[in-house]
Amino acid sequence: MSDAFKLSSFLPYRLAVLSERVSRRLTVEYERTHGLSVAEWRVLVHLGHHGRGSVREIHEWVNLDKPRVSRAVARLEAGGLVRKIQDDTDARLVVISLTPDGQAALGDILPAATRIEARLLDAIDDQDLEIFLKVVQQIHQTLDSDPQAKPRSRMELEQATPIHRSPPTQ
Amino acid sequence: MSDAFKLSSFLPYRLAVLSERVSRRLTVEYERTHGLSVAEWRVLVHLGHHGRGSVREIHEWVNLDKPRVSRAVARLEAGGLVRKIQDDTDARLVVISLTPDGQAALGDILPAATRIEARLLDAIDDQDLEIFLKVVQQIHQTLDSDPQAKPRSRMELEQATPIHRSPPTQ
């Protein structure tokens, strides 16, 4: 009882609740339409943007541990959305790329995902969004200097990308 | 390849990455010191604030489904941090409350958790934080009017609580 501490005003809790709710909303979309999990969706998107990649590469970029990527890729391959071929200069590597079906699936889901994101962003003032993203970056930076925190994934570090409003440029 | 869509600038992805990193940092703390999971931590905090509660009540307040609460409570009881007693007016209900050990554990973890949060907040300008939280609320509100999204938990709805800066008042 008592104690001034309230879970509802605890920043980590708030982030978790928000993130989970948003993520769940997204999942409804690509679960229903293509039976994809979050991991599979991320792999697909990465391949859509980068064309091809090894398990390690994808792992480094999309914030998923290697076993998760490996299994996601296996499921995607079983579903015919992705192709795995042994690299010929390094036999340990597996080069993963989208099949035409994978391209099609991605082309189908991307607009839906973007639309959901757009709906969320529409309610937010431009300047507020900018500050929001700045704060996100600041939190990351604080964690960067905390030895107890997990390092950021490569993607986060390389890209200080702004959010793309509805009609995506570049 | 190509396609303008980048995962790194996709809001839901960003939220997930940030939330996971923050959550993991917290977990290091109460995992190491008391072997607690996130669910157990939330239950403990809820009880610390509300004194007692049923599984359903806790479930509604701390954004955990009932099975998860039930199991978290079971583990906490096994560890002696929590006590379960049958409600005498309604035999279905279980009234859960902290034991002295539970109080002590909470008293031990709370400062550490607050300290980590304070470190994150310290880097953020007051006004920016306010806007950040406003944006969080706006995202929730957008989801509130989306029939495909999961409704907010009771706690979120009842409390528009601001973040408490370091020396927690009230």
Add this chain to the structure above:
DNA sequence: TCAATATCATTTCACTTGCAATGAAATGGA
């Protein structure tokens, strides 16, 4: 009063997760 329905907490079951092996292949140094 008593059957139908609703509300609890818990359990079941199939599935996912994350960490730590594992085994295969490449690399570097003696």
Add this chain to the structure above:
DNA sequence: TCCATTTCATTGCAAGTGAAATGATATTGA
């Protein structure tokens, strides 16, 4: 050249997860 180390992807395994089922109790309405 050849052994030790490193770098790959995958798999094993113990634990966790969530949705639905279960069983116990309460409530409601005929």
